Amino acid sequence: MKTTSTLSRQPGKKSKTILIVLAVLSLIMFFNITVMAQNPNQMVRLAKITVDPMQLKAYHAALQEQMTTAVGVEKGVLTYYAMADKNNPAHITILEIYADTAAYQLHINTPHFKKYKDTVKDMVQSLELVDVKLLGVARKPD
Numbered sequence: 001m002k003t004t005s006t007l008s009r010q011p012g013k014k015s016k017t018i019l020i021v022l023a024v025l026s027l028i029m030f031f032n033i034t035v036m037a038q039n040p041n042q043m044v045r046l047a048k049i050t051v052d053p054m055q056l057k058a059y060h061a062a063l064q065e066q067m068t069t070a071v072g073v074e075k076g077v078l079t080y081y082a083m084a085d086k087n088n089p090a091h092i093t094i095l096e097i098y099a100d101t102a103a104y105q106l107h108i109n110t111p112h113f114k115k116y117k118d119t120v121k122d123m124v125q126s127l128e129l130v131d132v133k134l135l136g137v138a139r140k141p142d
Helices: 013-030 053-073 101-108 111-120
Strands: 043-051 077-084 091-098 124-132
Touching: 043 053, 043 101, 053 077, 053 091, 053 111, 091 101
Parallel strands: none
Antiparallel strands: 043 091, 043 124, 077 091
16 A cells, blocks of 8 residues: 655645745845834735746846846835745746835826836736735844
């Protein structure tokens, strides 16, 4: 009789999302983010993106330029973390944190964000935006 361990089964979509959220929160704690004080007005979003594998280098450059510019010039853009799946680098998850929804609306109308969207439009195969609620942060003191 053959038995299958629960651990060897492929995790479901809900389990995968939970694992991604836990990984993102672990990164936040590891990098000791101070901007993460509980603010009920903050908008926290995960962008789950699949990129054409043949265009990953160009996508990374466009994403890096957009993130660096946004954090540098937009007061309401608080945090970006972009991560690639180790087993499939074309699967990218971005944690985005904005001061509030108004800051997000301003962000998506900036010239640098529009340039990014135009640059990557033929590189991105799928995009899923998931709004999440930050439940809390645990971190070591400075």
